[in-house]
Amino acid sequence: MSRRHYKYLIVGGGVAGSAAVEAIRRRDPAGSVLFVGQEANRPYVRPPLTKGYLDGSIDRAAMSALPVNWYSEREVELRTGQRVSRLDTARFGAALSNGEEVSYDTMLLATGASPAMLRIPGADLPGLHCLRSIDDADRLLHALDTVRSDHTPRIAIIGAGLIGTELAATFSRMRFSVDLIDGNEYPWARIAGPSVGMFIESLLENRGVHVHSANGAARLDGDGRVQRIILMNGDVVPCDLAIAAVGMTIGRELLR
Numbered sequence: 001m002s003r004r005h006y007k008y009l010i011v012g013g014g015v016a017g018s019a020a021v022e023a024i025r026r027r028d029p030a031g032s033v034l035f036v037g038q039e040a041n042r043p044y045v046r047p048p049l050t051k052g053y054l055d056g057s058i059d060r061a062a063m064s065a066l067p068v069n070w071y072s073e074r075e076v077e078l079r080t081g082q083r084v085s086r087l088d089t090a091r092f093g094a095a096l097s098n099g100e101e102v103s104y105d106t107m108l109l110a111t112g113a114s115p116a117m118l119r120i121p122g123a124d125l126p127g128l129h130c131l132r133s134i135d136d137a138d139r140l141l142h143a144l145d146t147v148r149s150d151h152t153p154r155i156a157i158i159g160a161g162l163i164g165t166e167l168a169a170t171f172s173r174m175r176f177s178v179d180l181i182d183g184n185e186y187p188w189a190r191i192a193g194p195s196v197g198m199f200i201e202s203l204l205e206n207r208g209v210h211v212h213s214a215n216g217a218a219r220l221d222g223d224g225r226v227q228r229i230i231l232m233n234g235d236v237v238p239c240d241l242a243i244a245a246v247g248m249t250i251g252r253e254l255l256r
Helices: 015-027 134-148 162-173 194-206
Strands: 004-011 033-035 076-080 083-088 095-096 103-108 111-114 155-157 177-181 208-212 215-220 226-231 236-238 241-246 248-250
Touching: 004 015, 015 033, 015 103, 033 248, 134 241, 155 162, 162 177, 162 194, 177 241, 194 208
Parallel strands: 004 033, 004 103, 033 076, 155 177, 155 241, 177 208
Antiparallel strands: 083 095, 095 103, 111 248, 215 226, 226 236
16 A cells, blocks of 8 residues: 655654644754644643633633644644554554555654643542643633532542642632642652752742642542542541642653
8 A cells, every 4th residue: 555655754643743843844844744632632742731721711722832834834744643554664664553554754743741640549540630731721720610610629649740849729719628649758859858848838829829748648538529539647638629740751652
């Protein structure tokens, strides 16, 4: 079966892929480009997901990596809702999730990362969220709206890295009850020293966040959904929903 050929194949529909496509078009206005993204959404910037998109100050349109018509106007073939399922780098070929096979001259692998799994008892209960995509954010917002119709949401965030602390700051600004849980001595322990980490902890606590440092989550518990988190020292943190922000796993599947 013949394979459609492209001069450039960009694998991964994030900001890195979009930036690569922009650079390609500046240098090569006519070379054929296939840009494949697994999400159904057009490429968008992710930082607002933990901030403005959650609090409603930024909408989807403002998060687009490039204007809607940019790709078609520059004859970039954008495929959303598809993924590259297999690479044959020796033959400069790729198989797509719809069964189509293509070939290329140059390929960029920019598949990013996915949220690391929380591996403690109860992590399979409904009500545990992660936040990587705009669809994740929409599911989280829907869950918050459901709770908010009855009472002020109580949110437990597991992990005090960048994502966890940004979420804690956003939700405290939205006047939710927030618990930030982490087994390290202070927030940002993997990326900053104790002086910075303690400053972040103090800043969050001054905004009403309950920070549980050096006291990680031992298990999640509840009647059919997450309702409480049991900490390593036995303390119990009640919650309406929990968010796991325990790091990322680099997307290496196509490299194996």
